Amino acid sequence: MAILSRLAQASKVMVTSVRHGGGIGGQIHNRPSRWNWDLFKDHLHFYIMLGAIPIGMWITMANIMKGPAVLSPIPEGYVPQEHEYYKSPITRWFVKNIYNSYQEVYESYLGTVWEEEKKRCMYQLYQEARRQQKLHQDYKGWYTKLKTAEYMRMSMKSKQDAEEARGFEP
Amino acid sequence: MAASDKDEFPVYTNHPVFGGIATLGYNIFAAPAIWFNKKLEAIRGEPQAFYHRRYPRVPTIDECYRDDVVCRFEANQQFMRDKLVEGQMIDILRQRFNECVFYEKGSGMSAYVPLHEGAPVDVSPGSTHQCRAVLEAFEKANENFFIKYGELGKFPTAEQCYLKQKHRLMWERRHGPVGTGMKTDEPAASQE
Numbered sequence: 375m376a377i378l379s380r381l382a383q384a385s386k387v388m389v390t391s392v393r394h395g396g397g398i399g400g401q402i403h404n405r406p407s408r409w410n411w412d413l414f415k416d417h418l419h420f421y422i423m424l425g426a427i428p429i430g431m432w433i434t435m436a437n438i439m440k441g442p443a444v445l446s447p448i449p450e451g452y453v454p455q456e457h458e459y460y461k462s463p464i465t466r467w468f469v470k471n472i473y474n475s476y477q478e479v480y481e482s483y484l485g486t487v488w489e490e491e492k493k494r495c496m497y498q499l500y501q502e503a504r505r506q507q508k509l510h511q512d513y514k515g516w517y518t519k520l521k522t523a524e525y526m527r528m529s530m531k532s533k534q535d536a537e538e539a540r541g542f543e544p
Numbered sequence: 545m546a547a548s549d550k551d552e553f554p555v556y557t558n559h560p561v562f563g564g565i566a567t568l569g570y571n572i573f574a575a576p577a578i579w580f581n582k583k584l585e586a587i588r589g590e591p592q593a594f595y596h597r598r599y600p601r602v603p604t605i606d607e608c609y610r611d612d613v614v615c616r617f618e619a620n621q622q623f624m625r626d627k628l629v630e631g632q633m634i635d636i637l638r639q640r641f642n643e644c645v646f647y648e649k650g651s652g653m654s655a656y657v658p659l660h661e662g663a664p665v666d667v668s669p670g671s672t673h674q675c676r677a678v679l680e681a682f683e684k685a686n687e688n689f690f691i692k693y694g695e696l697g698k699f700p701t702a703e704q705c706y707l708k709q710k711h712r713l714m715w716e717r718r719h720g721p722v723g724t725g726m727k728t729d730e731p732a733a734s735q736e
Contacts, residue, residue: 443594455594461594476597484614491613537628 436463571729599625605702623702627693634689637682644675 394401442465448454456477457470469475507515514520558567566645576641585591602622608615649655650665657664667679691712719727 408590412717437694438587441588443592445593448595450545456592458592463592466594476546484617487617488614500696 433464436467568572605706620702621639623700623705630689630693634682637678638686641678641682644678648673648675713735 411420442463442467443458443461445461455470456475457466459465459476460469504516507513511517557563557570559566578591599622602618602701603615605623607614608619645663645665645667663675665675666673667676692705692709693700696708716722719725
């Protein structure tokens, strides 16, 4: 009798209280995260709507309306403008309105080369002056250390005072 | 390409055996593209022109002072451009020779020669075939290119090339033309 009643009580061992709130306000179901998938969809949407579609339309319209240029010999006595050296209409637009021309970039680089050469020559002269000073050791320049006389006097006095304090040991 | 001169003559469509297949391929792949291109040309009107850039000649490296770095830089740039142009010229001459051989060799199994045995056409040194002249022009140009630019490395400079020429002229002054051997350092034969 006692065993049977003990066995009947076994179903009451693992008993926990469960709160559902009556189901009011909806139910949260336990499920895996969809955050990465949602983020991927966001990125895809962004790059297509703001990137691929506008730029694709720009490229398509440029090629349909304007079209690529055709290679031709340069007419006699004519100097082509910078944007007439390129084939695609979009590149031509960039070169015409935004980019610096080849000649401009080249000549400004020549100016840079000249300036750097001047700096290099000045530095070479500077180094030669130092070399001569080191060689002859006769110039008040890099290899002479200047000391103010006041500091010399101070250090001499402090040395004398220390000797007087401790005495002179032969 | 094939239909740019005539609308109704794509290549090989009048072949007795494969004409039908060629026409089918043309109709599937080429004809829609050509139709679309014609529609675009109607929309666009006259196409614009683009040109290849022409570089003005500047003084070469032998006309520059040693300290004039701007002159030397420009001479170097011109040298690099000239090397590319002359390399392309060699390419064109080589293609001309290959096309000449291909055109002259004939067809069928008799025209098949393995690569290591040479060209299917007689271009040995004494032959009078027209491809022999083309081959000689190519080989001469190749030899001159090697004399000028050879063995200077991947990024040669104009100074290196100029000095290579100077060293070659000095060597030729001492030893005779290139290819005739070097003279040894013997003292004078007889001194009396």
